[in-house]
Amino acid sequence: MRMASVADATATCALQIVGGTGVSEAIFARVLASFERQGLMRHLGATLLRVEPGLCELALPYSDRVTQQQGGFHGGAIGALADIAGGYAALTVAAEGLEVVSVEYKINFLASFQGGELRALGRVHKGGRRIIVTTAEVSHFAPDGKISPCAVLQQTVMPVPQTY
Amino acid sequence: MRMASVADATATCALQIVGGTGVSEAIFARVLASFERQGLMRHLGATLLRVEPGLCELALPYSDRVTQQQGGFHGGAIGALADIAGGYAALTVAAEGLEVVSVEYKINFLASFQGGELRALGRVHKGGRRIIVTTAEVSHFAPDGKISPCAVLQQTVMPVPQTY
Amino acid sequence: MRMASVADATATCALQIVGGTGVSEAIFARVLASFERQGLMRHLGATLLRVEPGLCELALPYSDRVTQQQGGFHGGAIGALADIAGGYAALTVAAEGLEVVSVEYKINFLASFQGGELRALGRVHKGGRRIIVTTAEVSHFAPDGKISPCAVLQQTVMPVPQTY
C-alpha cells in the first residue's frame, strides 16, 4: 500500500516532547487525571509509577483479582496493563486538548508469574498527527527482587479530540 | 521462513472435533472447570455462555469494574474477554490432558460502548499439534437489543501439558 | 484507552458499499489502476481476480521468484499478497479521491505449499472515515484442484488523500 501519507502522518512530535521538570509534572498530572477515571485499573489495583515525554510506567501488584486458572497473573490483566502503558506514553506526545484511543495492539506473552508485581513500561516508538506507534515491555518484579521479562506489546494509537 | 513444519504442526484435529451431544457436554465441563479458576474473569463478572468443538462464547456485563476514563468498556477488559474466548475455543480441540496457553494475540478495537453487555465468540481457525490459530469477535449487546461489532482478535495458542 | 472516537471514526460506509454492476466495474477499474502501478506485484506475477464493494481477491502463481529456502512459497510473498488484498478491499469503501495506506498488519502462517497458486481474499471487517479494519485469507490452490488454508491476516488501513 502507498505509505507517503503515513510519512506525513507520523512526522515526529519534537516540539511536544522537549523535557523539563515543569513539563514532566504537567504531563504526569495530565495522565493521572485520565488514569484515575479508569474503573478497571482502579479495580485491579494498578498504579501510575512514572510519566515522561514519550514514556509511561505502571505497576500491578499480584492479587486474586488478576489471576488465571493456575493462580498466575492473567494474560488479560497483563494485556490491559501493557495497553494502558503504551496508550498513556502516546498521550504524552499528543497535542493539548487531544485524547488517544487504542486502534489495535499485539502482545506476546513470554513467561508466567505468581506473586510480586508486574510493571509495564510504555514508550512512543514514533509519534504522529494521525497515528502514534508505541511499544511496551511488561516485567515481573519478584518479592526477592528478581526482575524477569513477562510480555512485549506493539500498539497503534490514534489522537482524538478530548470529550470530557 | 520455511513453513513446511508448520504444515505438519497444524495438521487439523479432525478426531478431536467430531461433535455429538455427549461430546459437547464434556467439552463444556472441561472449559468450565478451567474458567471458574480464573480470578480475573470471576472478578470482572464474565460468564461462560457456550462451548462447542472449536468454539467458545463468553459474556461480560457492564459494570464499574470494566470501565475506562469515559465510562465505556475498557479495552483491557475487551482484550481479556476475547483472549479467553479464543483460548477456550482452542482448548476444545486440544488432546485430553493438555491445557493451552496464549502465545500472543492481536486485537483491533472497532467502537466503544457503555451499558449492556459484551459477548466474545472465539473460533478455531486452524488446529494443530503445536500451534492452534484462533479468531474472536466481540460484539456489544445493548439493552434495547441492538447488536454492534466491538472488536476483532487473531490469536496464536499452544497446547501444553496440564499441570493441575 | 477511550474508544468513543473510534466509534465515530468507524461509522460504517453504507453509502459507499451499495452494489450494482456499474458500481462493481468502476470499483474494479479503480483498484486495477492502482494495482498495475505496483512493481513488486507485477514482478512477482500477482494478478487481480475480483473486486467487489468491501472485497478484493488476488492470485499469485508459484515461481522461483516467490520461494523460500525449501522451495515453498515465501512467507514474505504470502504477507505481501494478503496485505494488498486487504488494502484494496479497503480502497473499495474509501471515498472518491482517497487512497489507502496500511497502518499495520498481523499475519499467521498456517501451512507451507509448493507449486500451484495462492489466492488472497481480502474483506472489509469494519469501514470508517479514519480507520478501516480488514481481514484476508490466503488459500493454496494445488494443480490437482485441492484447496488448503495457507495464512490469515488482520490489518489496519487508513484513508489518505490520493496524490497521483
Next chain:
Amino acid sequence: MRMASVADATATCALQIVGGTGVSEAIFARVLASFERQGLMRHLGATLLRVEPGLCELALPYSDRVTQQQGGFHGGAIGALADIAGGYAALTVAAEGLEVVSVEYKINFLASFQGGELRALGRVHKGGRRIIVTTAEVSHFAPDGKISPCAVLQQTVMPVPQTY
C-alpha cells in the same frame, strides 16, 4: 490463559548465544546457507549484512522490483525483509540441526521512502525451546546518508527439525 509452560518453553538459550569470533563466523555461514536458497530475497536483491548471536541485519536496495503504486518501497517488500531479519536472528539461537519457521508476525509501517536502501535489524527478544520472540526495525538509508525509521515488527518463531 495459563502461561506456566510458556515460561518453560522460553527458557533462555544462554549456551547457544555465547559469542566469540569463531562462533559468529559459524553463525553467519549457517544463516547465509539458508538465505541464499531463498528465491524471493535473491530476486528482490536483498543481501545479508550482519549475523551475530541473537541478531541479523539485511539490506534491500531500491529497484523497480520492490515498488508500490507511488514508486516507494512496497509494504510487502518491507514486511518480507523484516520477517526474514527476525527469523534469522531467531535461527542464531536455535539448537544445531534445527530450522525456524515464522508462526506469525505483526508489522507497523512508519513512513514511506523512495530510492536509497532499506535495512532490517532483527533481534531475539526472548529465546526458547518451543517459541522464540523477535523484533525487527526497518530503517531507510537515503543516498545523502540520512537514516529514518521505516517500520517495526514483532514476530513469533518456532524451532523445527531441519529437513534439507
